[in-house]
């Protein structure tokens with residue numbers, strides 16, 4: 001029987017287990033994908049604690065995960081564009097991707113270019129479409145300056161590169177050990193913590209035009225203190241501040257059809273225009289270790305499970 005990540009109650013990392021499940025059967029419009037890689041994301045950890053149970057109800061046993069890449073094993077009726085053996089990138093909206101076999105709507109898949117590794121393909125969806133949505137939300141242009149918090153994290157590491165591609169000057173807030181990586185993408189690194197407002201002002205003598213917050217905890221207020229207009233501030237995580245000040249919260253869903261954006265991002269990666277840094281790779285059986293690393297909140301790029 002195929003294996004999948006499961007948990008039977010809300011809780012900490014220790015509720016996660018890898019269990020045997022029934023082999024899924026694809027229905028109309030669905031493909032059964034043998035997962036080669038499945039990225040992990042902070043929101044999954046928050047949902048698992050039960051803190052968002054009102055907004056995202058759970059039934060138990062619960063599966064976990066959205067990001068995936070793999071090889072199509074079977075297709076259901078009405079699936080025209082894909083066949084068994086195709087290598088694909090996609091996502092599950094059913095919290096199911098951290099498994100050996102997963103059912104995916106064929107509309108939520110795109111082909112994996114040969115030059116995109118399994119690790120990168122499998123961790124592209126959530127961080128990639130969110131970064132895409134956030135950068136489009138604030139619309140940086142050549143001659144402007146955009147600041148991005150959490151600049152070396154899963155979403156931030158992609159957002160800084162996508163923002164830089166617009167021609168804008170990009171300032172990335174990160175710990176010093178990530179500054180060399182940011183500089184290598186022509187991003188101006190600035191250390192966060194006490195005095196960050198003055199350090200940003202010094203790095204942006206002409207002022208700051210746009211701000212993308214991927215960390216929360218006061219960065220919306222910092223953006224307002226820098227004089228950024230509310231419609232040019234996007235936070236993907238501080239919804240309380242967003243409601244208070246009327247700034248944007250565009251992320252993944254604002255990016256439009258996921259498979260279309262995934263195809264665009266995969267093309268950029270295949271052509272060498274976008275890098276997804278891979279922080280760590282774990283086998284599915286080490287799902288607890290993978291989330292323990294993620295929950296330290298200092299990941300550079302993505303952590304990925306490889307069933």
Ligand SMILES: NC(=O)c1ccc[n+]([C@@H]2O[C@H](COP(=O)([O-])OP(=O)(O)OC[C@H]3O[C@@H](n4cnc5c(N)ncnc54)[C@H](OP(=O)(O)O)[C@@H]3O)[C@@H](O)[C@H]2O)c1
Pocket residue numbers: 041042043126127130149150151152153154155156173174175176178192193214215236237250251252253294297298299300301
């Ligand atoms: N709304 C949506 O659609 C959506 C989608 C995806 C994610 N999210 C949310 O967005 C957030 C980021 O996700 P992610 O996957 O990018 O997370 P992640 O990869 O875990 O982000 C880790 C980053 O946070 C940085 N960080 C740690 N402490 C910080 C501080 N005090 N100030 C500034 N940065 C700090 C770290 O920087 P250093 O290592 O440099 O210290 C690291 O680069 C999460 O809250 C997630 O739930 C929302």
